[in-house]
Amino acid sequence: MRSLNSAHAALASLALAFLAAPRSAAACGGMFCDNGPTAMPVDQTGENIIFVMDGQTVEAHIQIQYQGSAAKFAWVLPMQSLPAFSVGSSALFTNLLSASVPTYGFSTQRDSCQSNDQVVLRGAPSAGAGGAASYLDNSSGPSIVLRQTVGAFDIVVLQGGTAQEVSDWLNNNGYQSAVTAPSILQDYVSKGYVFVAVKLTGGAGVDEIHPLVVKYPGNTPCVPLKLTSVAAVPDMGVRTFFLGSERAVPTNY
Numbered sequence: 001m002r003s004l005n006s007a008h009a010a011l012a013s014l015a016l017a018f019l020a021a022p023r024s025a026a027a028c029g030g031m032f033c034d035n036g037p038t039a040m041p042v043d044q045t046g047e048n049i050i051f052v053m054d055g056q057t058v059e060a061h062i063q064i065q066y067q068g069s070a071a072k073f074a075w076v077l078p079m080q081s082l083p084a085f086s087v088g089s090s091a092l093f094t095n096l097l098s099a100s101v102p103t104y105g106f107s108t109q110r111d112s113c114q115s116n117d118q119v120v121l122r123g124a125p126s127a128g129a130g131g132a133a134s135y136l137d138n139s140s141g142p143s144i145v146l147r148q149t150v151g152a153f154d155i156v157v158l159q160g161g162t163a164q165e166v167s168d169w170l171n172n173n174g175y176q177s178a179v180t181a182p183s184i185l186q187d188y189v190s191k192g193y194v195f196v197a198v199k200l201t202g203g204a205g206v207d208e209i210h211p212l213v214v215k216y217p218g219n220t221p222c223v224p225l226k227l228t229s230v231a232a233v234p235d236m237g238v239r240t241f242f243l244g245s246e247r248a249v250p251t252n253y
Contacts, residue, residue, distance in 0.1 A: 047062070047064050048241075049062050049239070050096065050242075051241065051243065051244070054245075055244075056217065056219070058216055058218055060214050061089075061092065061212075074199055075197075076175060076197050077196040077214070077224075078188040078196075078222070078224050079194050079196055079222070080191075081194065083214040083215055085214055085215075087151040088211025090211060141161040141168070142159060142169050142195070143161075144156055151212075152208040154200070154201050156173075157196050158197060159194045159195075162189065163182045163185040163186040187226065198212070223238065223240060
């Protein structure tokens with residue numbers, strides 16, 4: 001696998017978004033927000049993910065767009081195994097998106113045809129310009145297997161318990177979930193996933209939200225769209241990029 005620096009340099013010129021091929025991508029987390037009894041006024045408005053894969057590990061760089069207050073920011077990620085965390089780079093996403101996401105323009109041409117004016121639109125796509133970790137254990141329900149501060153984020157990793165117990169833990173710790181949360185969580189619980197619960201550190205503002213890097217052993221990138229839907233705006237955009245030796249396609253969405 002290339003060094004992270006060389007991977008970042010390559011990403012600036014490569015748009016490897018959903019190319020057709022053999023490596024699978026399972027259906028990057030959900031916003032569990034607002035501790036009050038009413039509908040959640042906090043929405044995840046977008047998500048960009050870069051997967052760097054070497055056949056042994058998956059390194060996911062995750063950037064989310066969020067609207068709401070800093071105190072109500074709460075993000076839950078299901079992971080296949082206990083990951084390592086680090087602070088991501090906003091500049092990486094800025095350079096990648098500006099070099100790869102197409103922009104569209106049009107020109108207007110007026111022609112005369114039997115005295116009727118017609119407008120012809122012609123458009124073509126063009127390229128656009130940690131903290132120390134501690135390990136804890138709970139006697140019942142999900143266990144806290146990791147507690148860590150990474151940049152502006154306080155991170156807790158939960159393992160074990162039933163879907164209802166995981167949902168209860170999130171509710172009791174300020175991660176308000178939807179009524180359907182236990183049924184959504186069940187699919188991940190049955191597969192032995194751990195849950196990464198993320199909040200902003202005390203005093204951090206929304207403008208300090210930065211990309212988060214999670215690295216875990218394996219060769220399957222994961223975009224858990226079911227959990228993402230908990231507090232996403234309608235038709236929320238999710239862009240995924242893959243850097244690896246093989247092409248990737250989704251297997252269930």
